[in-house]
Amino acid sequence: MANHVKLAKGNADRPARKRATSYDVAELAGVSQSAVSRVFQAGASASKDMRDRVLSAANKLGYRPNAIARGLITQRSNMVAVVISRQTNLYYPEVLVQLTQRFSEHGIRVLLFTLEHERDIDGVIEQVLQYQVDGVITAAILNDAQLDTVENAGIPVIFYNRTLPERLVNSVRCDQEEGERWLVSQLAAAGHKRFAIVSGPDDSSVSMERTQGALQKLRELSIADVLIVSGDYGYASGRAAFSEIMQRMGGVPDAVIAANDVMAIGCVDEARETNYLRVPEDVSIVGFDGVGPARYAAYDLSTVRQPVGRMSEAAVSMLIERIESPGLSPEKRVFSGDRIIGGSALLADSNS
């Protein structure tokens, strides 16, 4: 009654080691290899009889065209690289799913590259090029030399939520500045005077844009005295930041502008739990992103939501266009964020 280790149910007798090739199928079907190839193509020219014989043979052998070999001859791997930094993924997990889903509708697969920090990108570029991807979507900034490297290889690049202002590149992003300016103007119009900003990590261009956008608008409104403390986009750093603000200001700020929702939530908790403050009566707190937890009843953040669905759709279609027509000129698409008025801040429009 001793059994073999390997148990194969449907096709117990097949050797299973070597994959069937188009030659195997051709032989079994009694046709040429080119014929097999044609049957598995879109605009093929094959008689019904031929088609049937090939397909049944293929089925019997479990044949599947080898996409790698195809890529070699057609010079199209049908793979695109998606480069994300840790942050992108953590705070917008749905972006990846959306990108992958949309690409797959076009017969394109996603090769994923992740960066612990945005600076680690050099090695990644090397890999991306070796794998002959047809295009790249990057949520990490490339410098001039890096971008040159990729473009000289003839690979189109789309920047996701970042851009190189000095250069002709393709990019899709959310208007962080506009969003922050709106938040600031709303807060100011509601009478807030003492502001604090919680910025993100130093190597995050998104955080830079948000912080600068807010600062700029504050300056325009002649609000000069602004305290900036920095966090790492995480909850704990939001709590620590609020604590630091209280200490360095020697009191309660009127409004706190956090570079993302998670830190804003941290600020809210620290204000309530540690300092026994009421939000928004004692202090207004706003975030940015519009992530899920921002809508939880306990926080109900006033924030700006990135239209991630439209952004990822735009990125995919821009990239596919450029894969199909390599000559297309660069395009920058900027989406306004959705303005969300929640209960975490007293805004001018709060009671409208």
Added chain:
Amino acid sequence: MANHVKLAKGNADRPARKRATSYDVAELAGVSQSAVSRVFQAGASASKDMRDRVLSAANKLGYRPNAIARGLITQRSNMVAVVISRQTNLYYPEVLVQLTQRFSEHGIRVLLFTLEHERDIDGVIEQVLQYQVDGVITAAILNDAQLDTVENAGIPVIFYNRTLPERLVNSVRCDQEEGERWLVSQLAAAGHKRFAIVSGPDDSSVSMERTQGALQKLRELSIADVLIVSGDYGYASGRAAFSEIMQRMGGVPDAVIAANDVMAIGCVDEARETNYLRVPEDVSIVGFDGVGPARYAAYDLSTVRQPVGRMSEAAVSMLIERIESPGLSPEKRVFSGDRIIGGSALLADSNS
């Protein structure tokens, strides 16, 4: 002064259309193509002189070995498929990053496949096989025929957080049952009598295991009267579920066991905001997963955290082992979750 559209900075004169091949490098360096190939390999045999000339020629041409062609001849694509369902990614975004990072340390790239629902997997399998991946990590269940298909192609598969009990497969998972049993026993020991369960989507095996684990322990404790309502793992569905519980029970349950943290958070908010209940004084609520928001001060969930770091490390090393040694027998690794005692529930151990 008219400029051409294309502006290339570093290497303005290079045609940029066609990528350099090992033959181009060989010609420029005045050596054979095989020599070039050898220089770019690990255990190569090449003299220092040879090496220098090749490398400098390669550099000049911007040559990079074509991983696709290499894969064709070596029968190793150095790519693995990672299949995730929407849910996996949304509630554990870090899993993907960890997997990708760890694989990349071994020179392996991740080809990502996402499923809207776990049932969409058939087409994905077809793609996975066509791309000649060296292995698969799947966070979606395959049925017998599907698994046969992949295994017959000689591709090792690791199941992530699911398993096929009736079959010899490789899997890495968190012990959902054990976790739920602990939660139930803690709740029961604290004196709770009227229980309600909020289950996840019907097609989620993880939800099934959790719900069954809880139910089983409740039965063992002779607590028969348990209401089960179902949600979709989302916040809103958690709120709706709590509402439904109140209605169908005609009063307040002693304890609510949600199949994940996000729904537990929804329950907490609905209990507080809509029903003016105190948590945990009036009702205890527990979740599962140990996601970030579970630790926010406003919720402070009692829950069980999946050790995702260790799990993804285990998955990667198991897969790599099996790619390297195809004969290895199947292995199932089960990790206990970390027990987290928070303020959202009165547990027997709460004051220990």
Added chain:
DNA sequence: TTGAAAGCGTTACCAG
């Protein structure tokens, strides 16, 4: 419509 043969860019095997 079909088949033969020439690549795609690499590695692997052999002589030298």
Added chain:
DNA sequence: CTGGTAACGCTTTCAA
């Protein structure tokens, strides 16, 4: 250590 040559599995002319 080095170079020639045969694969790898496919698509793509080009004749028939």
